[in-house]
Amino acid sequence: MKKQTSKERKRDERKSKSAARPTRHARIMRGVVTPILGLLAVACIGLGIMNATYWKPSSQIAASAAVKGTQYIVTDPGVLPLVDNQVTVSADAGSSDGEVCLALGSNKDVIGWLARQPYVRVTGLNEWTTLATTKVSAQGSAADAGDDAVAFKDSDMWTSVTCGTGTVKAETKVASDSGTVAIIDLGKSSNATVRMNWVRQTLPDFAMPFYFAGGLLALLAVLAASLFAMPPHKRRKRVVSGSAAEKQAEEVAVSQAVAGSVASLKAAVSFKPKSKRRRHAAHRGKPGAGAPAKSEISQPKVVDPGSRNLVADQQNVQAMDQPGDSATSVITASELQTYFARLSQESDDDTKGSSNE
Numbered sequence: 001m002k003k004q005t006s007k008e009r010k011r012d013e014r015k016s017k018s019a020a021r022p023t024r025h026a027r028i029m030r031g032v033v034t035p036i037l038g039l040l041a042v043a044c045i046g047l048g049i050m051n052a053t054y055w056k057p058s059s060q061i062a063a064s065a066a067v068k069g070t071q072y073i074v075t076d077p078g079v080l081p082l083v084d085n086q087v088t089v090s091a092d093a094g095s096s097d098g099e100v101c102l103a104l105g106s107n108k109d110v111i112g113w114l115a116r117q118p119y120v121r122v123t124g125l126n127e128w129t130t131l132a133t134t135k136v137s138a139q140g141s142a143a144d145a146g147d148d149a150v151a152f153k154d155s156d157m158w159t160s161v162t163c164g165t166g167t168v169k170a171e172t173k174v175a176s177d178s179g180t181v182a183i184i185d186l187g188k189s190s191n192a193t194v195r196m197n198w199v200r201q202t203l204p205d206f207a208m209p210f211y212f213a214g215g216l217l218a219l220l221a222v223l224a225a226s227l228f229a230m231p232p233h234k235r236r237k238r239v240v241s242g243s244a245a246e247k248q249a250e251e252v253a254v255s256q257a258v259a260g261s262v263a264s265l266k267a268a269v270s271f272k273p274k275s276k277r278r279r280h281a282a283h284r285g286k287p288g289a290g291a292p293a294k295s296e297i298s299q300p301k302v303v304d305p306g307s308r309n310l311v312a313d314q315q316n317v318q319a320m321d322q323p324g325d326s327a328t329s330v331i332t333a334s335e336l337q338t339y340f341a342r343l344s345q346e347s348d349d350d351t352k353g354s355s356n357e
Helices: 006-020 024-052 107-113 207-225 232-269 276-284 293-298 310-321 324-328 333-356
Strands: 060-067 072-075 086-092 099-106 119-127 130-136 160-165 167-173 180-185 192-199
Touching (some): 099 107, 099 167
Antiparallel strands (some): 072 180
16 A cells, blocks of 8 residues: 655645635634624513513503693593593692582583583693693683573583592593593683593513514524535535435336336236137037036047138138228128038037047
């Protein structure tokens, strides 16, 4: 065996070191892409934890608004169940000793009560702690209240009424599609602070999207460090070898199926031609042919080669070679007479053979 020189050994060592050294693609995927994806995954998971603990939305929502220069305060339809169906409405007139009332009713009845009266509308939320308000001026001249006018708290237009001195508070449950509104009568006072408190039963989950994004980024980091860092020719070789094995298995299965189909077709179309000698023997085996049945079964039969009809065999071969329309050819009288003569001769020969036996 030829010894390797020092140069050859050094060359082989360099080749083995270069083969063991990771490629530039692998260094980029493992040294740059994987750390970035890992940091993003950690950041997303951290944001999810913060949203589930410190940044978790509060279940208590309290919003207020200061109202001046009006006697009536009305909420728009849909404001009461804006955050939750359970809501607490309160109005504080400050140091006023007058009576303050809060009533609930339909929007149509409230608008009818406020005809030709200025009022303030509560339209929603400016922020989570501030109510949005809009001032509405009177339409036409205000009607003078007579002695027989119905007091606010005694009107049958409201479904519920709550009154208090200087301040009023009512807790109610309103469906989102009911159309119920609240109306507050400040009486002699024209300045008040309106508050609404909700307790949310279900809180929005802002942490789950961050958890999902963090898990996806962590999976991508693992793939970038393992599968995506592999040289492309190795990945391609694995894919090609796997597809070749599947193709070979599929071809074997197809060839077996084709072979089985051909064998079944051959078995279906195969047939054996019946000889005329067997037909004549069957005629001789019928009862009344002249020979007893036991002797035919127990004794061997002697076949006379001279009794074979070679002319008929030749005619059968010629008939098979001819096209299909020759099968319907007309038999002449001479051919028919020759056939009967030959048949009687064969019968005589069979009878003589049986008597000799």
